[in-house]
Amino acid sequence: MNVVEIADLTDESGRPLPEFEGRTHGSPVSFIMVSTDVDGAGPRLHRHPYTETFLIRSGEALFTVGDRTLIGRGGQIIVVPPDTPHKFAKTGPGRLEMTDIHASDLFITEWLE
Template sequence: MNSTTPGSGIVAGADIRIGTGRSRRFVGAEHGAEVSYFFVENQPGEGPGRHWHPYAETWVVIEGLARITVGEETFVAGAGDTATGPAFVPHCFTNAGDGVLRIIGIHASATIIQTFLDED
């Protein structure tokens, strides 16, 4: 972060990139923020396995189509849509479209805590 005010500034996308892909992981506690997020870019059929968090998660679809499962309910969200999932309820999402899915998963926590239920 490049700022003279504690807890403010810019976090470069390259600094929070996950591996060599385009997705990013922002952990709020590392930057003086009370929320965390994943900015995900998935190809068709890609997505994380079922998992849960001890806090709510909110997804914002930036581009593409996401098939989101929360508990026993599955729905499709498109660009501009927002979906939510409560704490402790298993959930997952998959790119359900033909192009790239860009989605932000906002974690209501300064740290990211997730427990996966399926093997990848």
């Protein structure tokens, strides 16, 4: 068993990171904790060679997944297949709280824009 304190997830200079890379901690998954109230916040178009699962706890975001767009809202789970271009941007009222789960023990990202 491995217990990780979220407060201990920091970069080389000691700044907090909202990311957990599983390989470092003996886990087969990695994740990003999203928490923002800034409209438009989110990553640019990219893809991964593995599935990414978005667990939206509150708020909403405009997702582009392949050639589709949709509004993801709190209480939904969005699953993006491997090698599918995708991005999201926070929209609507309230704070976006989401966990982006990568089915890999390390982040592998190909930026497309």
